[in-house]
Amino acid sequence: MLYRDEAIVLRTHKLGEADRIITLLTRQHGLVRAVGKGVRRTTSRFGSRLEPFTHVDLQLAMGRNLDTVTQVETKGSYSAALGADYERYTAGTAMLETAERLVVEEREPAVQQFTLLLGALHAMAAGEKRPGHVLDSYLLRSLAVAGYAPSCVDCAHCGRRPGESGHHRWFNPAMGGVLCSTCRIPGSASPAPETLRLLGALLAGDWPVVEATDPRHVREASGLVAAFVQWQIERGLRSLAYVER
Template sequence: MPLYRDEAIVLRTHKLGEADRIITLLTRHHGRVRAVAKGVRRTTSRFGSRLEPFTHVDLQLAEGRNLDTITQAETLTPFQSEIALDYDRYTAGTVMLETAERLAAEEREPSLQQFLLLVGGLRAMASGQRTPSQVLDSYLLRSLAVAGYAPSFEHCARCGLEGPHRWFNSSMGGVLCATCRVPGSAAPAAETLVLLGALLAGDWPTVEAAEPRHLKEASGLVAAYLHWHLERALRSIEYVER
């Protein structure tokens, strides 16, 4: 079987037989990959904790007809050692992993930007320097933008008229002017829309200066926007404090 090497973030694992696991990975060069780690559930496994969710690993894999097989694994960054120690970081990080898996829907479709974005997001989450919910909201907006669903927070998403605008609608792609407003549109505070733009751009001074009520409102809009474009809710997002 042909061998190849790649970097990856472990997104998810589930049991296979008595001692094996199927590992879902987001790789740097091969997109989303599902691979078998043989014997990994045995206490004598040479892989140990290297193939747990959140781990940034360097892998050697053997190509298979349906599933590849992991033949070597070396830890590059053990993000799980920091993220798993804090409930808020862990739940927010889990949403990031599930989002990355959903947005990389096609197996073996290269997605370097999504990979780099996830590595950066997990690094920020593990550092503990920023509030987990803020890191999560910024990651969600950026990952959706990379996937082609960039929201508009300044120009009307329908006609392009320069804002600021009052209305926001997930199905329309962002803010709407009074002329383009459709039924069911939300009317968030102007400060919330500025905050959403800052989260998308990574403008952390603006994010950190925001009031709690605007942060909460922004989180709700991010979750609604994510739900609309993924077409169904994430299982993990209900556990996140928002």
């Protein structure tokens, strides 16, 4: 059976002498792994269209274990823009790995995750925002779509709202975000109020607040985001180790 879908190429690896297995995040069928037959040959009609960071419209033949790519049209390619800048490339790679880890259901629509990743890749390639800002915002928002949104205002354990200070003092990834003094557990971080405000802005996509934040609070927030992601995604993200913070 043939079907068409829109997809972002997440990863590829070799199969046999001339083929590749392509890992795709599709809009309507979630995570799909498909064979690109002959794409490693120089005579291949669409080998270059099936590279990571490429947005494609494609036709696939459904198989028992792996589908087969039969047609590909490029809708947008971000590989050149990201590949020319190490910081953007490593941040982009972390986004692709995150998408693959969070979309666990195959053959099921993943419209929100697909749209979020596509927008983040476009913003990263455009170069108008700092790579770290785009990455941290994407990480928090993709986790929220998957059901793991961090609490940035109310206590993640008891739900208590902050008092006159306007913020709780503690943050713990294992507990789901900020904690009040009563619920604080050993090992919790005590970030600056500006850092917590930045986390909320990254989650909401409030770019004026994000871009106006002092660099020291940006660094602190990035550390908390990385810790939160690594906790929620049990095996961690290998590509985050290469991201400049």
